[in-house]
Amino acid sequence: MTDSLTTMRLLEALIACPSVTPTDAGCQALIAARLEAQGFVCETMPFGPDQARVTNLWAWHRGASPGPTVVLAGHTDVVPTGPLAAWTSDPFVPSHRDGKLYGRGAADMKTSIAAMTVAAEEFVRQHPQHAGTLALLLTSDEEGPSIDGTVRVVEVLQARGERLDCCIVGEPTSVDRLGDMIKNGRRGSLSARLRVIGVQGHVAYPQLARNPVHQLAPALAELAATVWDAGNAHFPATAWQVSNIHAGTGAFNVIPGEVVVDFNFRFSTESSPQQLQSRVEDMLVRHGLEFKLDWTLGGSPFLTRPGHLSAALSAAIAAETGITPMMSTTGGTSDGRFIARVCEQVVEFGPVNASVHKVDEWVKVADIEPLKNIYRRTLETLLK
Numbered sequence: 001m002t003d004s005l006t007t008m009r010l011l012e013a014l015i016a017c018p019s020v021t022p023t024d025a026g027c028q029a030l031i032a033a034r035l036e037a038q039g040f041v042c043e044t045m046p047f048g049p050d051q052a053r054v055t056n057l058w059a060w061h062r063g064a065s066p067g068p069t070v071v072l073a074g075h076t077d078v079v080p081t082g083p084l085a086a087w088t089s090d091p092f093v094p095s096h097r098d099g100k101l102y103g104r105g106a107a108d109m110k111t112s113i114a115a116m117t118v119a120a121e122e123f124v125r126q127h128p129q130h131a132g133t134l135a136l137l138l139t140s141d142e143e144g145p146s147i148d149g150t151v152r153v154v155e156v157l158q159a160r161g162e163r164l165d166c167c168i169v170g171e172p173t174s175v176d177r178l179g180d181m182i183k184n185g186r187r188g189s190l191s192a193r194l195r196v197i198g199v200q201g202h203v204a205y206p207q208l209a210r211n212p213v214h215q216l217a218p219a220l221a222e223l224a225a226t227v228w229d230a231g232n233a234h235f236p237a238t239a240w241q242v243s244n245i246h247a248g249t250g251a252f253n254v255i256p257g258e259v260v261v262d263f264n265f266r267f268s269t270e271s272s273p274q275q276l277q278s279r280v281e282d283m284l285v286r287h288g289l290e291f292k293l294d295w296t297l298g299g300s301p302f303l304t305r306p307g308h309l310s311a312a313l314s315a316a317i318a319a320e321t322g323i324t325p326m327m328s329t330t331g332g333t334s335d336g337r338f339i340a341r342v343c344e345q346v347v348e349f350g351p352v353n354a355s356v357h358k359v360d361e362w363v364k365v366a367d368i369e370p371l372k373n374i375y376r377r378t379l380e381t382l383l384k
Contacts (some may be wrong), residue, residue, distance in 0.1 A: 006100075007372045008365070011114035012036075012094040014076070015103035021077035022048065022148070023141035024055035027110075028076055031117050031138065035059045038124045040136075045156060045234050048141070048148035056153050061124055061137040063383065067132025068165035070382050072116040072375065073150070073339060074144030078105035079357050086359045100362040108356040111363045111371065112170025113138065119375035123383070130383045135164075142335050145216040150335040154342055164343035166309040166382060168375065169336045172353035173328075178367040179321040179374070183348035184310060185329040186336060187235060189298035194282070197290045198255035209255040212289075213247050216259055219287040223263075223280065228271055234303050235268035235329050238276070266332075269301050299333045302340035308382065311344040316377035317349075320370045325349075349374070 019025035032042040038061070045056040046142075054078075060069075081091040082105050089095040091104035103110075120134055140151030157164070173183045196216045201209025220242070228238040240263060247259035265276050277295055284291050304310065310327065317325050340346045351371055355361045 019142040054141040054148035064129040071167040074170040112350040115372035157289035179317040179323040188301040288320035299337035
């Protein structure tokens with residue numbers, strides 16, 4: 001097999017693994033076998049209950065001289081396919097059409113995983129006496145609740161006193177062309193379930209009931225109109241959005257006894273979770289509501305300021321594609337939020353994200369080898 005086909009063949013093999021979260025379906029074993037052949041030490045870390053077992057892989061190759069620990073990180077799990085009849089081809093049979101490779105996980109993020117693996121193999125073969133340590137951190141719990149995946153591996157590394165210096169997470173960050181965007185941070189995610197309690201009754205006798213939907217409406221309007229912060233040079237303003245509302249019995253003649261609202265903050269470093277919680281609760285009290293509120297902090301914001309990692313990655317992108325990438329903190333959460341706890345420099349970079357989580361997910365075939373080369377070039381700058 002020629003070098004130019006190596007990444008493609010590995011990617012096809014990974015797509016063929018039906019690794020719907022939290023199942024890994026053999027992806028990490030396939031990768032570990034390849035890395036062990038290049039002298040990597042591979043450690044599997046399973047966590048979680050048997051019925052939802054999460055597979056994690058921590059693999060590393062120590063060089064011949066001191067230097068930084070550089071990590072390539074990602075996830076082998078994918079989101080469910082949805083109705084199979086909606087797909088043009090089987091989502092777990094890699095299929096080529098019109099210069100694109102189709103399959104669940106093609107963009108998010110098996111292309112990055114394949115490219116990182118082959119980049120690591122090539123780098124170690126070409127530079128066996130490299131400085132520092134090259135490591136890969138893979139999980140099958142990124143698309144799910146993210147409680148037994150990367151966060152658990154980070155806890156193990158912390159307990160061991162492992163120091164991570166730089167990390168590239170292979171999220172699909174490119175927008176229009178491979179290389180046009182690097183994520184150098186992410187907003188935090190804070191969710192809540194609000195229950196506003198009223199008194200159920202007959203719609204013909206509203207004086208004998210208390211409609212929680214009517215009571216909530218002014219507060220909901222104020223929440224939606226509130227400016228939580230203005231953001232800063234690195235982050236857009238904090239945003240608040242309702243995701244679900246439910247009330248009533250389904251009958252037309254019953255005033256509901258409660259209304260349940262799910263909402264989420266995507267917040268910048270200008271606001272803390274505590275500040276946001278306090279402001280919401282104060283507002284609800286001021287509107288005279290009887291309520292219960294349960295909060296879930298999905299992740300805190302993180303930011304990597306320009307440094308060695310972003311410079312090396314940007315130079316590699318420019319050399320391979322001719323593009324100068326934009327730095328951005330937009331989008332959802334990623335496992336970078338966990339790695340940032342133990343690693344000073346964390347960025348995300350991967351293929352075009354236009355098809356992620358969609359039916360007929362795809363990646364451009366012409367982008368696969370350049371992506372691998374970008375990862376390898378970055379390693380050569382950081383670890384030679």
